[in-house]
Amino acid sequence: MSLRYAAFLILSSVPLVVLGQGTPPAPAAVKPQRTPTPNDTLISPEIGSDRAVTFRLYAPKAETVKLGSEFKNGNLDMTKADNGVWSVTATVDPGTYRYTFNVDGVRTLDPKNPLLSESVGNANSMFVVPGAPYMDVADVPHGAVAVINYKSTALAGRMRRMHVYTPPGYELGGREKYPVFYLLHGAGDNDDCWTSVGRANYILDNLIAAKKAKPMIVVMPAGHTSAGRFTPGSGDEFLKDFTEDVVPYVERHYRVLTDRKDTALAGLSMGGGQTLSLFGAHPERYAYVGVFSSGVLARQSPTSVEDWGTEHAATLDSPAAKKGLKLLWFSTGSEDRLLPISKSTVEMLNKHGFKAEFDESAGGHTWINWREYLNHFAPLLFQ
Numbered sequence: 001m002s003l004r005y006a007a008f009l010i011l012s013s014v015p016l017v018v019l020g021q022g023t024p025p026a027p028a029a030v031k032p033q034r035t036p037t038p039n040d041t042l043i044s045p046e047i048g049s050d051r052a053v054t055f056r057l058y059a060p061k062a063e064t065v066k067l068g069s070e071f072k073n074g075n076l077d078m079t080k081a082d083n084g085v086w087s088v089t090a091t092v093d094p095g096t097y098r099y100t101f102n103v104d105g106v107r108t109l110d111p112k113n114p115l116l117s118e119s120v121g122n123a124n125s126m127f128v129v130p131g132a133p134y135m136d137v138a139d140v141p142h143g144a145v146a147v148i149n150y151k152s153t154a155l156a157g158r159m160r161r162m163h164v165y166t167p168p169g170y171e172l173g174g175r176e177k178y179p180v181f182y183l184l185h186g187a188g189d190n191d192d193c194w195t196s197v198g199r200a201n202y203i204l205d206n207l208i209a210a211k212k213a214k215p216m217i218v219v220m221p222a223g224h225t226s227a228g229r230f231t232p233g234s235g236d237e238f239l240k241d242f243t244e245d246v247v248p249y250v251e252r253h254y255r256v257l258t259d260r261k262d263t264a265l266a267g268l269s270m271g272g273g274q275t276l277s278l279f280g281a282h283p284e285r286y287a288y289v290g291v292f293s294s295g296v297l298a299r300q301s302p303t304s305v306e307d308w309g310t311e312h313a314a315t316l317d318s319p320a321a322k323k324g325l326k327l328l329w330f331s332t333g334s335e336d337r338l339l340p341i342s343k344s345t346v347e348m349l350n351k352h353g354f355k356a357e358f359d360e361s362a363g364g365h366t367w368i369n370w371r372e373y374l375n376h377f378a379p380l381l382f383q
Contacts, residue, residue, distance in 0.1 A: 038083045044112040045099075045127045053092050053129065055099070057110065060084025062103050069099035070197075070366060094131030095368060096197050098124035117196035119189050120224050126197060133206070134375045135199040140209035141168035145201050150249050154240040161222055162246060163191045164254065165201050167208055167215035177255045179262040179382040181218045181288075182246075183374075184271025191222040197367050203375050214382040216264075217256055221246045223271055239277055260324045264381045266290030268370045269338070273297040276345070280312040283321035288381050291330045292373045293338055293365050295345030305341065309348045316352040327380055328356040331373045335364035 039058035046054045055067050057078070065078040065086040071093065078086040078101075098117050101108050109116070110125040117126045130136050144166050152160045167178065183200065185193050194200040200218060207213035225237040251258055265286045267275040272294025279289050296308040315321055328349065332342040339360070346356045359376075363369045 038085050042085065042112055044110055047127065047129055051091050051094070051129055051131065052089055053127065054087060054089040055101075055110070056085055056087045056112070057101050057103070058085050059103055062086065064102075064104055066102040067099060068102060068107075070097045070368075071095070074099065092129050093368075094129050094136075095371070096126065096128045096135070096199055097367075098126050098197055100124055118192035121188070124197075135203050135206070135371055137202055138206055138209070140205055142205050143167045143201055143208075144171060145195050148249070150245065152241050152245045154244040155225060155237055158226055160241060160245070161191055163195055163220040164250070165195070165204060165218040165220070166254070167217070168205065169215070170217070170255075175255070177257045179214065179216045179264070180250060180254075180256040180258075181216050181264040181266070181378070181381060182242075183218050183220050184265075184267030184274050185220065185223050186267075186269030186271055186293075186370075187223075190224065191220050194218075194220045198374070199371055200374060203371065204378060207375070207378055212379045216378075216382060217250075217254055219246065219250050223267075223274060236277070238274060239281070242274075242278065243282075260285060261287045261326070262382065264288035264290070266292065266329075266374075266377060267294070268292035268373070269294050269365065270297070280308075280315060283315055283318075283325070284323075287324055288327045289325070289329070290327075290373070290377045291342070291345070292370050292377075293332045293336050293342070295330075295332075295338060295341035295343075296348070297341065305344045305348050309352060313352070316349070316354075322353060325354070328354055329359070329377060329380065330356060331359040331361055331369075331376070333361050333363040333365065333369050335362075336369075337365060 037058065042056050042058055044056040055078070057065055059065055067074065067076045067078055067088055069075070071090070074090070074097070076088045076090060078088040080086050099110070101110060109123060113125045113127065115126045117124045146164045146166070148162050148164055150160055152158050170178070183194055185191065200220070204213065204218060208215050221242060223238055225241065250256060263286050265275050265278060266289065272291040273296065275289060275291055276296055279286055296305045309316065330342055330346050332339045343358065346358045349356045361369055361372070
């Protein structure tokens, strides 16, 4: 036997091992397939062309599920089907609304809906029923909304946030400067709300495109501070932050006009009270002032509206307060609990020589009204 043939016989009897791979791995365990559930294809909310909105939640072990929403009669019991899906359908007027589910007493978002609106302590699911042209997304030039984080020197270096709307074309640069509108939110909300549920950017886009409003920069600061909510007096944290940080930041970083005739201020509910406090302290700074669903609130003047007027008489009665003031506009709903305060505040200001306008709308203390107030107020600015 030749040596070559002997070597062949020896090698052919040795098991083949591929170099670098070692012993072949054991077959992987087959993963069991997940059982499909109705949640896999669930749609919520489903908005029909007839404005019927169906909300759904897969919760097969829940005992009760309720819908809580901002549309009229929007607090509804949901019904459970045999497949574990809870649902309810309601016909809803055109608009933007926030909602949540309550599952066995626990507040929860809609897990099938990525559209959210923030508040100061929670988030809310949100839906849009088209059909309100003034706030629908239209085929017009659109502005931009920036989320701005800044360090507040007035609040010992705390990081704060605001939203800023710039009109269509602003980002193209140039030297053009724009008037500025400071727009404040209400209690419990935050600086996100005027552009989420409030639709402020779309309202301005549509007004500007229709040439009903001047192109403007809209600044929406956070009205709450980390120390709590709005408190009375000149030492209020928000008022300090607004005056010492928000306005200077905007004037440094944006192409804004800074004269009184180019500056507007408005707010809803708590923001309306803050608007009055800012105006009462420095009325010469604002040519256009709007108060939505608000007036002099108890936390501003623990006694009465008249006392607030007396406390601010030095500024309210000064010629500088009225010279250059082009608009002092109030609107509150007929079903709003703050309607008496709004009316008495208008009366008090007019006793001090102002010509405050008051529009009593329908409805209550809701975003349904506040969006419409903005749509009415913005075209009156900078004319």
